Each structure stands twice: as structure tokens, then as C-alpha cells.
Amino acid sequence: MSRSDTNADYFFQTSASIEQIERRKAKSKNTLGRPIKLPSKILSVLADPYDERAVYVAEAAGELKRIVLETGEQIPVSHHTAPLTSLALTPSGQRLFTGCWDKHIYSTDFESGESATLTGHTDFVKCLLATSISGVDVLISGGSDATIIVWNLETSKPRFKLKGHAKAVLGLAVDPLSLPASSNLPGKDFVLFSASSDREIRRWRVNLENGFEEPESLEKAITVHETSVYSMAFDSDGDLWTASADRTARHLVRERGWESDTLLEHGDFVTDVLVAEDLGLVVTACRDEGVRVWDMSSGELVVDYQGHFEDVTGLVRAGTSTVVSVSIDGTLRQWSLDRVEIGRYVKEREDEEHSGGPVQAKVEKLKKPALSVEEEAELAELMDEDD
Template structure:
């Protein structure tokens, strides 16, 4: 018996049909110079000022050059969606976290010998990765839906430490820049972790030992009402955060991590990017939009409309461009120059995207689609413990 993935073959509510029609129409737009891939994009990482790496639900990692509009597949596909990316500059290796509970390693330099292909240790979806080094030794940190953090030797794949403190899925990891300052110890750093349990916790990490800091155990950072998807430090050592409570926040260290800026959104905020030299904040939202904010005033300067599905990640390209990726399978580029943002606003005002039908070949049903069961699992992966 044949099985169809075509939504048109199933009963749909009027609301679902209207949503499908709206997205099909919106898919026609060329805002952000979209480069269309074959499946949902779940993560992005900057390679250089022209290229980003992306992780797809189809289990592939690709390098996308935004200047030449070329796409290069980097490795044999993993057997399940890839959720996260980290690049080790020492070993010239790209690591990709997968929902099959493993981490896949791909050599990036030509002729690089790589006997390490897979790191196994988590018992649930791998959600986030962070590559760094200690005393010249490359290490990889991973967080998963099993609520654990693992510290790995990047060269051998050996587990150095396994940490447990969160009660729900890990979502993001970031190194405290003040723990890397000139007057800080050189054999360790402080790791911040964000989770679906809405807590931000802090850990001491060295090659010899790893543990949660006493102040974190006594008083984890509680700035959001629910899942925290992204944490990024600014130059002052303060935090920008993105959450399922529909806000992005600026948490100030000297105020015991209280928020002095809250950016309200109409839906989950998946990513936040602070562009310090421009005084701008960029956010990615489940409502399909990319927003640019004035970091000082908290005012929204521009809403970039182009994606027709949830925006899942952001990366800075050069000095004044941002790349966004989405469940719609597209990679788009947006300017942070004031005059170009103003021009975009004018263009959008002139358009009536929802009233224009997309060409038949614009959205191909079944292209890069998952089975119904896989779609349900992907929804669980994206929205784990959000409610």
C-alpha cells in the first residue's frame, strides 16, 4: 500500500488550508536573495564573510556561499535530522549534532585524516554544540534533550566529563568571556548553559574536572518564563537571550542578571544576535520574520519579511549583513545598513504578497519532506518542553 506525504490528500481544516495558501503565496517572494535547499534548515554557523554552514533535517551539512549562490555538500548524510553545528579550528573538523543521539564529525581540510566519525554518549536528541580549546587541547561540548552536558576530547572522541544539573532539554551553550580575560586562569573557563527548564546555569570546565558552580546551584539565572533557546555574550560580559516566552532580553551581570531591555515578539524567539559595532540586535522568530532592533532604545527598526516558515537561526556575515535560515529550507541575507533597511520597508509597503499566487513550480509538494511520523518528531525536537 502506498503512503502519501501530500497534505492535499488528507482532511484539513479551513484554517489549515488558509495557512497553506498564504505560505504558498508568500513563497514567491525573493526578499533576502533566497538560496533554496532541499529540506528544512535547523542550524547555521558562519564559515567566513561569504559562506555559512547549514544543518538540514535531511541529515546533511552544506556550505552555502552567499556571493556565488553555490551550495556544497560536505559529508555523507546522517540517518536523521541534524540540529546543531560547531567547527574546531585546531583539528579542522566540523561537528554536527543529530537527533539519533550521536555527533558526526567531518574533516574540512583537504587530505585531513579523520578516523573519528561519530561521537556516542547522549541518550536523546543532541541539541547544541560548542567547540573550543583548553591549554591548546581541542575540546567539544554538547548538550542534549537528555538534560546532560558532555565534554569531549575533539581529537579522540573520548568523554572527559558528563554534567547533570538541568531537569529538561539543553538548548544552548556559551563561554563566559570574562573567564577568558588576561587575568583569569588559563587552564579553565566558565560555561553558561540554557535549557527548556528556563534556567541558565554556570559550570567550571577544565581538562581535569568539571562541576556546577555553587552560586549556580543556589541561584540559577531565572529571567524567562519558559524555554531559553539562545544565549550570547556581548563585549561587556552581559547576556542576550532568546526564549519561547516571546521575548529577547539583555541580562546585566552587575545587576545580578536582571533584564534592562526586553524585546517583545508575537511568537517564540529562536535566536538573538547582538551586533555590537552597529549598536543593533537581530532576532529570529517563529512568526517567520527577522527583526532588527536598536540596542539602546529597544525600538524595532526593521522587520525583514521573506521566510514563509519559522526562522531557526542567524549568523553575522562580515560587518553589516545577517544570514537567516528557516524551516522553509531557504538561506537569506539581510543588510544592517540604515539606508538599505529603509529601502526594504518602502518595498514591503508597496507589495501585497498575500494576494499574489505563487507559480506552480515555486513550492514543490514532497520536496525534502519527512513522513508524518518524522514531522511529529521534528515538532517535538523544535518545541521540546516549550509549554
């Protein structure tokens, strides 16, 4: 009699799904990345700009928490009744925002202790970006309703909405070359990049009064990926790094009309990308449970950190040489970006594999059946609708 006949946990499951459960159960015991365990899936992470030893996390259980990395202390900030999808903190550090499945955005004012609810989206809030225009804090949000909203934080009402995407808006980023040379904060206006599950990256000119899609974007949106673009990050040259459900992260060169000149291939959807330019590194998060560090110049893989046992959902930098990853496995993990430490990690894993050591070095991934581009796009769309 098979295990599926004797264990209720395995009723009505395929052999592949049972193997997946067993593999994840074994891998969950690993201590790589000094895991900090939370009670539910972690959907977003944000660095605390005033304390490199702490981050904020958004949980599927509706909890917003501040996590002290050194001790693992979990400090509740607010609680909501639906999964929290995204986080943003105003440049002044006064207000923290969380996007939610219930279509609302919630804010916490650290100075006054007051909270507010921003209502304007008609579907899940997928991404948030807090910035400043002419010294005025503003919040920008994107949703599954294919809409971008620029918010008036004094009234908690929308200033205006931007529409152009056909599907969910998944990522937002400010073009650093549209900012005043003397400051890293926007002046009277700036260019906003938006990424979507329609695979397009669009560009918008935004100020306090209104916004419009840039003529070059209307003429030709950036479409280097085959399906959903989840995340974007700029480097100091103003080039763009992107993460997509087509299993790639890419480097798009501005001077060549956003042509892709570096392709970072993965085994599954790439959910986030982080640029550590001072170290010459790019870090990616993947649905295949990996946190990968790449050489920025060559595109060569430096290390594949394997500690999570479910999809990795976000990355954030903590200090100079640490990247923090979060996952729907409910853990937060810390990984070194120091090349000497990376070399030591790689050597230890190789030694453990050769000697038949700890389970974390021996875990093998369950191979997933290859899907066509069309099937991948359809699956990505379904995921975007469900997230």
C-alpha cells in the same frame, strides 16, 4: 462545495490550517533576502570563519553543506541518516561537528579527510560549542537527555559530563569575562553558561579534567524567562542576551544580578539571538517567520524582515553588514544590517503596500490564538521533545 471538498490536499483540515497553507504558498514566491533554496528544512547555520562569503548548514534530511552566499553554490560535506540539529567548528578550523537526532555527534577533519562519531548522549543532541582550553581543542554538547558533555577530541570520548538541568539543554555560551584578558580563547578554565527547556540558565566552571556548577548557580539559577530558553549571546560588557519560547528576547545585566532591563517582545517563540555590537544592533529570529533588527541601546525595533514563510531557526553574521537567516521553509536568506540599506528596505515595503505591489509586501500573517503562559510552556516542552 468548499475547496476542502474538491482538493485532496485539504481533506480533514480546519479552515485555519487551509488558510495557513494558502498564505504560505503565496508567501513562498517572494524573493526578499535573495533566497537560496535547499531541498529540506534547515535546522542550523554556522559562519565559515575563513570566508565571510560562505556558511555551513545542517538539514533535516541529514545533509551537511557549505553554501557560497554570492552564487548559491551548495557543496556537500557529509551525509547522515537522521536530521542534523547543530553545528560547531574548532578554533583551529580543523574539525567541523554536527549534532544529530540519532544521539550521535559526527565530525569531519578538513586536514586529514577523516570522519569520527562521538557517542555519549542518550537522546537527541540539541546544541554544540567548540572552544579551546590551554590550547587544546574541545567540544561541548548539550542534549535532550538534560546532559552536557565535554569531549576529548583525541579519543572521541567524553572527558566528563555535567548534570543539573531537569530538561533538554538547548544552548551553550562561554562567559567572555572568564577568559584571560590577553586572549579571546579560554585559559586553563572558564565559565560555561547553559540554557534549557526547564527555563533555567546555569553556570559551570570547566577545565580539561573536570567541571562543576558554580556555587552562585547552585544557589540560584538565572530564571528570568517563563519557559524554554533557546539561545544566548554575550556582549562586550559581559551582559547576556537571551531568546525564549515565552515570546521574548531579553538583555540580562551582570552587575544587577542578571536582572532583565530590556524586553524585546515578539509574536511567537524567539528561536535565536545575535549581537552586532559594533553596529549597535541586536537581531532575533522568530517562529512567526520574522527576522527582526533592534536598536541595542533603546530596544526599539529597527526593521522586521519578512521573507521566510516558515519558522526561522538560526542566524549568523556574514561580513560586517549582513545577517544570514535559515528556516524550516528550506531557504537561506541574507539581510542588511546597514542602517541606510534598512531605511531603503522599509521605504520600498511601505511604497509597495500603499500601491498594492508585489505579493511579499502584501502578505498578511495568520493570527494565532493566544495561549496562556502554562499552555505556552507545555507547547514548548513538546516541541523540545520532538525536535
